[in-house]
Amino acid sequence: MSWPRGGYGIMVVGTDELEAIIATEAVETGPGPRRAGRATAARTRIVGWVLLLVLASLGVVTLLTWMLLIDETDRRIDDALNSEIAEFARVTETGVNPTTGQPYSSVDEILRSVIAANVARPNEKFLGYLDGRFRWESRRTSPRVLLREDPAFAALVADVRRPTRGSYLSSAGEVRWSALPVGLAGDPQRGVIVIGYFTEREHGFAHEAARLMGLVGFGTALLSAVGAWLVAGRILRPLRDVAATARTITGRDLSRRVPQRARARDEIAELATTLNAMLDRVQSGMVSQRRFVDDAGHELRTPITIVRGHLGVLDPRDPDDVAETVALVDDELERMNRLVSEMLALTRAEQPSLLRTETVDVGVLTRELFEKLTGLADRDWRLESVAAVRCRLDPQRITQAVVALADNATRFTGDGDRIALGSEAVDGRVRIWVADSGPGVAPEDRHRVFRRFARGDDAPRSDGAGLGLSIVEAIATTHGGRVLLESTPGHGATFTLDLPRSET
Structure with missing residues (x-):
């Protein structure tokens, strides 16, 4: 509805429309479909990485062990070759x-005697060559590889002129050999004693050990995967609790919290604590928002009803009626503006995140407050005491609370009445109080005066919305403190901000 005359343009909104605008409900989001693949994806990745690390570690250990065993076997073969050659050289040099x-009679006798007198180890061969042709071989036939019938090997070793070592690739794999030339004074024939080791067969132990380690490692990896699956389930259970709790939280219900283990001190427990703290802040904000909506809907309904009622019976042709109605509408709008401003101030006071704390000298702050308060009204202002301490707080919020208490005191006192301000430090806490000599607060009103839009039965009529003490209490609470009230009916009242003392 528009005003037909004058400079005002007013649109009237009904109480039903106001409730629809202000009291909008948050959209409730359900948990939605759950996918089994996502539930196990993290668990599977953990098991996969554990399995990969275990297999890589076992592979490295197996490879190193195999290489060490091969190296040890090769050193043992070299030591055996050196030892055998030294022994053969010692026997042949005696000539007996x-x-x-009896003394040897020929080179052939030396070859036969030496080879026959020594028993070859497994995978070892003794061979004797006379004038480049095979002559004798050790009795042990294992391995069944006839080097004596290998012309390439014979060409390599049968006619050496000095002690020689080498390697030969036979049909049975690598053969490490040492050759010792043999001669006898008076005998023109020349002989060669050859010691050969089949290294591939000697390496068989290392290969078997590596194979067994691989089998055992594979079994260990499977057991590790099963263990990792179970352990990952236990580790991820708190995260599943977080997800389950998050799915149950809606715009209507923010009371659920993530379960916390009593003795847990790990990162997941810290995550649960952080999420619960975040949910506490969100819930506090939602409660403040809903309370603001409820209060606004409740308190704004009356002035809107009044405005609608008078506009409904307005006679546009009567100037006096128009003037009276305009004055009434303007007064109600001004009251609505003050009401909204105080509700916004209360909502901000209830938000700890809006505090801007700093280390403040309480004595200096008390004196500054006293200078400001003396201009509120013509009263007998007194500064009773000053706390010489430093405290961490939001000076602007504390100033707002003390000014509200002092303004409340001026409403219950007359010209020349006493109003006192003071501060002190007691038992690790800081107290700032405002005391007046007014009528005091009745015992039945001591709790009710801190409620929203509440006033004592003896409260004088004022333009406020009854939110002053609620704002003071909210400021004290966000500082971790409280508001104390001491009053004797007929002898005044003392309101005290009791705050924790913290310099950091």
């Missing part, structure tokens, strides 16, 4: 047959 005790 150890079996008969």
Whole structure:
């Protein structure tokens, strides 16, 4: 409805429309469909990485062990070759047959005696060559590889002129050999004693050990995967609790919290604590928002009803009626503006995140407050005490609370009445109080005066919305403190901000 005359343009909104605008409900979001694949994806990745690390570690250990065993086997073969050659050289240099005790008569006898008198180890061969042709071989036939019938090997070793070592690739794999030339004074024939080791067969132990380690490692990896699956389930259970709790939280219900283990001190427990703290802040904000909506809907309904009622019976042709109605509408709009401003101030006071704390000298702050308060009204202002301490707080919010208490005191006192301000430090806390000599607060009103839009039965009529003490209490609470009230009916009242003392 538009005003037909004058400079005002007013649109009237009904109470039903106001409630629809202000009391809008948050959209409730349900948990939605759950996918089993996502539930196990993180668990599977953990198991996969654990399995990969275990297999890589076992692979490295197996490879290193195999290489060490191969190296040890090769050193043992070299030591055996050196030892055998030294032994053969010692026997042949004496020129005496150890079996008969008689001097050797020929090179052939030396070869036969030496090879027959020594038993070859497994995978070892003794061969004797006379004038480049095979002549003798050790009795042990394992392995069944006839090097004596290998012309390439014979060409390599049968006619050496000095002690020689080398390697030969036979049909049975690598053969490491040492050759010792043998001669005898008076005998023109030349002989060669050859010691050969089949290294591939000697390496068989290392290969078997590596194979067994691989099998055991594979079994260990499977057991590790099963263990990792179970452990990952236990580790991720708090995260599933977080997800389950998040799915149950809606715009209507913010009371659910993530379960916390009593003795847990790990990162997941810290995550649960942080999420619960965040949910507390969100819930506090939602409660403040809903309370603001409820209060606004409740308190604005009356002035809107009044405005609609008078506009409904307005006679546009009567100037006096128009003037009276305009004055009434303007007064109600001004009251609505003050009401909204105080509700916004209360909502901000209830938000700890809006505090801007700093280390403040309480004594200096008290004196500054006293200078400001003396201009509120013609009263007998007194500064009773000053706390010489430093405290961390939001000086602007504390100033707002003390000014509200002092303004409330001026409403219940007359010209020349006493109003006192003071501060002190007691037992690790800081107290700032405002005391007046007014009528006091009745016992039945001591709790009710802190409620929203509430006033005592003896409260004088004022333009406020009854939110002053609620704002003071909210400021004290966000500082971690409280508001104390001491009053004797007929002898005044003392309101005290009791705050924790913290310099950091």
